[in-house]
Amino acid sequence: MARTAPRHLTDDELATVDRYWRAANYLAVGQIYLTGNPLLTEPLRPEHVKPRLLGHWGTSPGLNLVYAHLNRVIRARDLDAIHITGPGHGGPATLACCWLDGSYSDVHPDIPRDGEGMRRLFRQFSFPGGVPSHVAPQTPGSIHEGGELGYSLSHAYGAAFDNPGLLVAAIVGDGEAETGPLATGWHGNKFLDPVHDGAVLPVLHLNGYKIANPAVLARLDDGELDHLLRGYGHEPRYVGGDDPAAVHDALAAALDDCLDRIAQIQRAARGGDSSGRPRWPMIVLRTPKGWTGPAEVDGKPVENTWRAHQVPLSRVRDNPEHLAQLEAWLRSYRPEELFDERGRPVAGLLGQVPHGDRRLGSNPHANGGRLLRALPVPDVRRYAVEVPEPGGTLHEPTKILGEVLRDVMDATADRRDFRLFGPDETASNRLSAVFRASGKNWQEHRLATDEDLSRDGRVVEMLSEHNCQGWLEGYLLTGRHGLFASYEAFIHIVTSMANQHAKWLQVSRELPWRMPVSSLNYLLTSHVWRQDHNGFSHQDPGFIDHIVNKDPATIRVYLPPDTNCLLAVAAETLDTRDLINVVAAGKQPTFDWLGIEDAVNHVERGVSVWDWAGTDTGREPQVVLAAAGDVPTMEIMAAASLLRAHLPDLAVRVVNVVDLMRLMPRESHPRGLSDASFDALFTTSAPVIFAYHGYPWLIHRLTYSRHNHGNLHVRGYKERGTTTTPFDMVVLNDMDRYRLVMDVIDRTPSLASRAIAVRQAMEEKRNKHRAYVREHGEDMPEVRDWSWANPLG
């Protein structure tokens, strides 16, 4: 390892960092290949090699390099730092590094830092019953799954928000950099307050190749790349090469330079300089893919090509040449200089490793539950709306919820551990009350016409659902609380991210050392039934269908029928742990059905009979009217009042479902109702006319094994929509009150003859509606003015 000028590191520092890097590379290769002979104490034989070779070598040496150098600066500067590994496929690297620094053995005592531990570390990697090939919850120090790519920067910014002492080093792969979420992830720096937030240090790792192609950013000419990164708001530092000593020195210098600059920015801002959004430093690291691996295999170049992406030598067990190449490769790291005879790292190797919780594998921010404090959710009864009689008053549910959120914001003003994220819709979603407690975060210059913007705001709005989701995930996984409010239809944009977060929570729950984190709360509003004005593209309730495919222990879905129920749902969900809570609630004036105590009880039970709304008191119901969702509840209630007026003898039971998961069998979901409870609510033989917020077949999917499933008839959104009126939306989808009454008549044979006229009257109402709405462009007065308390309709 020849030195070249300029020299930033002393010889000793250089030797230490290089030794760590070599050790980490050795351990990465070992994990991919070896099941025995971890220290190469004997010649490598086929039986030392795993039968299935799985893992990603290509990115690993770069990840190891960054880790080694982060160690040095963390220790030298006593930094509080975590790292986010965008190229999380390089699981062998991260695992190698945290085994080396001891943090791995701290949480996995069965894998000690010695020869036997090394053997187990190798063997368990990508092995049944072992650990995944990518960075995962099982990896200490990580808050970022390897696998799906694109979220490293949004996770990094989320972690840095409200963590003024924290440095988040985010390694961005050049593959990941091509994704949309990452491409807008750079703009996180537009929302980073140098006073109240920590710093994000992006390290763009250009190793040139993806699975089978060059990477786009790696092939840009230097000028264009520099434009791009400055355009993203950064001052880039460039480090590159394939001579380890030179790269070590340059990377160390660049890191120190960046950290000095970050300290300077923060010092200035915290000292009162408000001269505008800083241009944060970043590093571009250009090193060969699969660096230090085999240069050629079977006559084809491998190092510094896409062929280095996964397992460079693929036939080690049955190809002696591959076996010899592997042994030579492993020995090229000179393991005898790195580990003592008992397989422990030699003393000089660990000279730059930080201590205790400063280690990247042990920093409590990356196991956020360790730092989590209970969220001060006020007693929601204080915000309750008066309900003198059911259906006699109207409130905008999200508007009232906004008052609760305002007070949560207020109560966390000093702690700064609660944020509200949304894509430019907080006001549109009628949550504006929060602005009285916190502005909207904005680091750019402001104009006189702007409202509610502030540099330290904890409401974060950017027209990127990906950033909102990624920021919230990063915020939660580092031990804070938050809520993501979105138009229901467009939450689909982050379907895949929700997927990955659910998987993360599911796996984390099984790891005793991972402390529970605050739940990811979605408020889906401007929902399918109230996108009459925006039209078909804004109408989609299918996120619920997606989320209920995930681990039942992780997911909850709430459909509060009114304002007080939304308050009760907020009370139940906001300070929970390790869940994904999906709450779909309207922002438009909605009838109040329940007083707050009833609402709290209703939410606690999840499903209730609304006795006061039915006509089955003291007798078996002949038909059950069930609803889940605010608009479905209104239509069911209107149908119930029509039935009461037109068929007063019919014994109608009204059931409301606020906690959707209760419909699932108890064996399938921890909140599921027992069959006995389900039967008690829905009977075993009466027809059930069920109006549901979303796609109707979801209710069948949840209830197919129930005794009365054969009598269940579900109405919901069936992908019919356009720009029209609210009532026309329910008519288009056959979920309107008139149709529901017709459904009751059609499913209750005993009614047949005496109900013919009623059925015909309902059909005429629907026709009258169609004509009226097309002439007047608004709903019929009898629909607009209808209420349960005064049922004109």
Next chain:
Amino acid sequence: MARTAPRHLTDDELATVDRYWRAANYLAVGQIYLTGNPLLTEPLRPEHVKPRLLGHWGTSPGLNLVYAHLNRVIRARDLDAIHITGPGHGGPATLACCWLDGSYSDVHPDIPRDGEGMRRLFRQFSFPGGVPSHVAPQTPGSIHEGGELGYSLSHAYGAAFDNPGLLVAAIVGDGEAETGPLATGWHGNKFLDPVHDGAVLPVLHLNGYKIANPAVLARLDDGELDHLLRGYGHEPRYVGGDDPAAVHDALAAALDDCLDRIAQIQRAARGGDSSGRPRWPMIVLRTPKGWTGPAEVDGKPVENTWRAHQVPLSRVRDNPEHLAQLEAWLRSYRPEELFDERGRPVAGLLGQVPHGDRRLGSNPHANGGRLLRALPVPDVRRYAVEVPEPGGTLHEPTKILGEVLRDVMDATADRRDFRLFGPDETASNRLSAVFRASGKNWQEHRLATDEDLSRDGRVVEMLSEHNCQGWLEGYLLTGRHGLFASYEAFIHIVTSMANQHAKWLQVSRELPWRMPVSSLNYLLTSHVWRQDHNGFSHQDPGFIDHIVNKDPATIRVYLPPDTNCLLAVAAETLDTRDLINVVAAGKQPTFDWLGIEDAVNHVERGVSVWDWAGTDTGREPQVVLAAAGDVPTMEIMAAASLLRAHLPDLAVRVVNVVDLMRLMPRESHPRGLSDASFDALFTTSAPVIFAYHGYPWLIHRLTYSRHNHGNLHVRGYKERGTTTTPFDMVVLNDMDRYRLVMDVIDRTPSLASRAIAVRQAMEEKRNKHRAYVREHGEDMPEVRDWSWANPLG
């Protein structure tokens, strides 16, 4: 309108373009507000105003401005051009412009270009039974829905690919520009071949505000913005201001400059200059939001603020001041100078409007079915694999499919109307045969180690599912064909885009003037069961659940059990129209079950009894074993062979489902089986053990109304996974052959006593597997070596 130097337009040109713009603005306001008195021939009264005011004014004047100026250059240069309206919320603008140029009345003859037509144009906007408030399929000249934001650039590049004579002007809103998909959409220029492709001209419209916030890009300082756009690979031209004459002149000059530069780039490239990827020109247009609208309303500034986003005057019917302001606003455009007494545009207004199909509202590329040619799909029998006996041979299905795609590529080499899109996975998905017919598109410099890259390649790979999807959509909607191959789990990334495309197709189908386009074909491979090596983050079969929520007439889902069936599915789907075809098929060696003729018949029927695999010949089955998907089929076949060996008297029927939608009732899906056909396959009383590729409850959701549903027992992926072996994946999810045999025993009471030993043997096999796989890291020999032809297991 004062002129300022420099003057690019003559006075006459300026007057004409301004007159068009004023007329379009007038018509946009009219659509938002008026239901009568369209020409203001009498004083405005409340009853002339719509009861519900819906629409987006803020972006409309900018969209009108660009449209007016595009008209001028299209006519002056006889350009073949379409436009993509990123801020598609500005429906009133696009509708106004194509009503003005006559293209609207061409396809909607009930809305003529006269006073009565204007009244109807106004009235129908955002009105029940009318047209949506956003740009939509109903809007002539559009291939891009307004609503969800982010896809304007990917749609634009998709439209430009292989359309060397086409100019695609893409207006990007500053709201949209914050999204991830748009942020990576800029990189489309890295894949635009100046020889074989057309040009994309991005117009970044910075009007400063979103719904309620400033826009991020609009507040960057000039230098940073310029860096960003140059970093995206563009040479930006800047136009801005609020003086119409000056902006007209500057925009005209910038447009001419850009078009000259584009022509120069194309001329050079087509003349043989291959000096590298060109830096394409673009325009940054900075004009006030809601320009020319009310400056203030109720004492608050509106023009040039976020308050101009939707309806600036909201209480026109009951607030006389608002009414007066609206009238003044409308009259500010001087309609009497724009329209004659019969409401027709005055002659001078249309002086720059192109003729016939050159009009933006009439260009056939934006109604791509007009240009579509049948895809030359070869007879797939030519690629069939020999199947001497079922289950005796193995092939990699996608590898064989790759040969078909290669020949489709070849057959379209001159026509250039077929492309394959994928996120860096074409080789990984074993479709590499296509590279023999077309390289992977790459405009950047190449290195010696690169393989299969070419400037004119029609395989397009970028690590952005958003771009792949958007490019394919743009390509299809302009009348070409294509396929998107993706890892199954990560297709969730474009869930929301698939949503919008399904809605587009659904609505288009009802418009007689929209000609059918080629279907969007997904090949989902590297699927859930074969992501044992990549682990839990890569395991998710839920895209199917999502897509089946969409309009049944639009969607098809295929699960070919083997190579020949995949070929037959390709034959059935590749040249269809107006559908979304989802095909999930493996890339790993898969048993061949059917010869090609049987495969074609099987796919044609969608569901078949595999007589040869069952033991129910000549008798009623006691149990039905059903499978959908390649791995489920293998496990079902293995279970059938176990049953044949251990319980030879049991009458087992084996059913295979290749076309999932057949399971739906005929009334719910055009491909659904009648109840009689379903009963004939699945019986009305025998237990059905169903192994399904995805989440098991989807099968219940599809079949809940079938007679035998109560006896249906479904196994599938239930969100259990990690990095492990293939067989361990099915064991973890209880879909393995042993578990299926146990299921049969558990559900067939008549077997009870004589099957106890068999059940126990199966349980032991599972336990043996668990121990074996954890010891050896690979599957038991009896699983690895099992085949139907030689059932050792």
